[in-house]
Amino acid sequence: MRSSHTRGGGGAAKSAARTTQKETLTAAGRAGFIARGVVYVLIGLLSLRIAVGSGGGRADRQGALHEIATKPFGEAMLWALVVGFGAMALWRGSRAVLTRGPRRKAGSRALDGGRAVFYASVCWGTAVYAAGGGQGSSGNAQSQDWTASALELPYGQALVGAAGCLLIGIGVVLAVRAALRRFLRQLNTGAMSPRTKEVVTALGVGGGVARGVVFAAAGVFLLVAAVRFDPHEAKGVDATLRSFAQTPAGPWLLVAVALGLILFGAFSFASARWRRL
Incomplete structure (x- = not known):
């Protein structure tokens, strides 16, 4: 009898631990999508400024961080992004390592692993900026430096x-x-009203x-x-x-x-709410 109770207690403890782990990783994923959404919205807004000729800094992640830093409570917001990106790295990493089953092929786990590494690097870069490390070189300069180094290799x-x-x-x-709306498979559309589903679908497609x-x-x-x-x-x-903005369509294509x-930033916020995590 005691052995049965012990086994039952051990099973309950494992079940509670799994539940806690799932809740923690779910919260991490939602925090990560919010952080991603903030950065995409800001990059879009900076791009709009450039398109209409009203200034704007770098239309990239570094420009978005600078935009946040200039606002009230900017430092706190930057550290919140650090937490969010770190949480996204944790969630992606857990999907790569912990998730198994016939629907989780090796390629899917490898993709999540790559995303985990990417968001870990974004988390680190954001933390360096938040700690006063400055913006560093622009994304354009970094891309050119990487390309120059790579071209020198055999x-x-x-x-x-x-x-x-x-x-x-x-x-x-x-x-x-x-365009094919594949993202809907990852969302809990049953919890949405018809109107909400239409809006989220438009955000995801656009x-x-x-x-x-x-x-x-x-x-x-x-x-x-x-090639060159x-x-x-x-x-x-x-x-x-x-x-x-330098195409025949002029600034309208950039707009x-x-x-x-x-829209993608807004879709990230919707994913934080309705994504199956």
């Missing part, structure tokens, strides 16, 4: 070209998946397509840098966004992309 031209093709492919996949366009455009510039063996052809997010990034 088969460096092929490596940079492959990286450009990879970015283009990621952008196309993001845009197509958004935002996802715009995000994919930015990735693909950055990949094109990287591919051109490889010129690292100065590579562009970061800010320079990529500014390039949209459309900027609005799309704001």
Whole structure:
């Protein structure tokens, strides 16, 4: 009898531990989506300023951090982002390591692992900035420095070209998946009203397509840098966004992309609320 009670107590303890773990990781994921949403909304707003010629700093993550730092309680908000990005890294890492089952293939876990590493680096960069480390070099300069270093390696031209093709492919996949509304599979749409579902769907489609366009455009510039063996052809997010204003469509294309990034930020907030985590 005592042994039965012991086993029962042990099972209850394990169940409680699993429940606590799930709740913790769920909260981490929601915090991460909020942090992502804040940055995308700010990048979109900075891009809009550039498009209409009303100033604006860097239209990238560093520019977004600078924008936050200039506001009241900016330092506290920056540290909140540090927590949010760290939480996103934790959630993505847990999906890569802990989640198993027939629906979680090795490729999916590897993708989550890569995202965990990415958000960990974003968390670190944000923490450095919040601690007074400054903005550092621009994303455009970082991209060109990486490209220059890569081109000096054996088969460096092929490596940079492959990286450009990879970015283009990621952008196309993001845009197509958004257009096909694949993101709805990850949301608890049953908890939404019909009107809310329509709004969230519009946010996901518009935002996802715009995000994919930015990735693909950055990949094109990287591919051109490889073909021409010129690292100065590579562009970061800010320079990529500014390039949209130099097309025949003029600043209107940049306006459309900027609005799309704001939509994606809003979709991230919706994901924090309705994503199945």
